[in-house]
Amino acid sequence: MSTSYLLVAGDARIETLLSLAAGTTTTAVVVGPRAVAETVAASGVDAVTWLGEPGDTPLEAYAVAVAGIVGAARPDLVLASARPADRVLAGAAAVALGAPAFTMPTAVAVVDGGVEITRSVFGGIALETDRVAGPAVVVVDGGGLVAGADDAAGAAEIAEVAAAPVGTLTVVETRPATRAEVDLGKAGRIVAVGRGLKSQDDLALAEALAAKLGAELACSRPLAEGLGWFTHDRYVGVTGAHVAPELYVALGISGQLQHTVGARAAGTVVVVNTDGNAPYVKEADYAVVGDLYDVVPALTEAL
Numbered sequence: 001m002s003t004s005y006l007l008v009a010g011d012a013r014i015e016t017l018l019s020l021a022a023g024t025t026t027t028a029v030v031v032g033p034r035a036v037a038e039t040v041a042a043s044g045v046d047a048v049t050w051l052g053e054p055g056d057t058p059l060e061a062y063a064v065a066v067a068g069i070v071g072a073a074r075p076d077l078v079l080a081s082a083r084p085a086d087r088v089l090a091g092a093a094a095v096a097l098g099a100p101a102f103t104m105p106t107a108v109a110v111v112d113g114g115v116e117i118t119r120s121v122f123g124g125i126a127l128e129t130d131r132v133a134g135p136a137v138v139v140v141d142g143g144g145l146v147a148g149a150d151d152a153a154g155a156a157e158i159a160e161v162a163a164a165p166v167g168t169l170t171v172v173e174t175r176p177a178t179r180a181e182v183d184l185g186k187a188g189r190i191v192a193v194g195r196g197l198k199s200q201d202d203l204a205l206a207e208a209l210a211a212k213l214g215a216e217l218a219c220s221r222p223l224a225e226g227l228g229w230f231t232h233d234r235y236v237g238v239t240g241a242h243v244a245p246e247l248y249v250a251l252g253i254s255g256q257l258q259h260t261v262g263a264r265a266a267g268t269v270v271v272v273n274t275d276g277n278a279p280y281v282k283e284a285d286y287a288v289v290g291d292l293y294d295v296v297p298a299l300t301e302a303l
Contacts, residue, residue: 196252255280
């Protein structure tokens with residue numbers, strides 16, 4: 001039977017990894033506290049290899065140890081989350097296996113003699129499927145927190161392996177960020193604004209609508225990277241967030257491919273734009289051709 005190794009660095013949010021590994025024999029290699037290993041063990045994996053309590057050692061320092069474990073096992077597929085420490089472990093595993101590494105695919109399948117990886121290419125207008133003859137390392141969004149088994153009897157056995165970290169670095173202090181980042185990927189509703197908004201003060205119009213809808217506020221690239229009205233975590237597009245809300249409201253966004261690829265997975269798209277020939281007007285489920293300064297307050301009041 002095909003085998004998959006899941007690399008877990010201090011965070012049990014690996015729901016997506018488990019989904020991609022379905023149908024294979026799964027082993028989780030956990031770097032981090034015992035509690036994380038126990039949560040992963042109860043998630044439905046077949047086995048857990050835990051490298052012991054890290055204490056104040058950075059999790060990345062265990063990359064060589066993880067690479068040794070994965071290299072000796074030579075699984076068909078290695079999966080890791082896109083979080084910083086996990087990516088370091090994935091890179092080390094790829095070197096140990098002499099395997100290619102793929103990031104953020106749309107689908108992964110273990111087939112006879114190799115792995116098939118499907119990815120979005122050319123700004124999201126096409127899909128490309130690569131077949132690797134041999135093991136492959138895949139980095140994806142880890143997904144949500146795994147659901148544990150109802151009782152300890154359903155959990156996989158945890159095998160503790162003594163592992164020495166590389167180097168002498170230690171974590172001396174952990175401080176929270178001065179601002180909270182938003183995870184647009186988990187938003188059920190999003191109101192996004194573009195260059196059709198004339199000034200930063202006018203963001204209040206979009207904020208009022210978002211509040212009525214219970215939606216997160218987002219933007220197109222120029223408002224984040226050009227004007228600086230938003231932080232990068234609120235930018236939707238090719239190099240920004242890729243979102244899948246049930247409702248996506250685009251205000252003053254023309255709908256160029258660089259933006260729309262980030263919202264391709266949205267359920268219902270509503271567009272407000274003065275240009276009836278704008279790409280987004282033609283592509284949307286519902287479009288209002290009109291001045292957002294008239295339409296948005298009226299829509300907010302109606303809600």
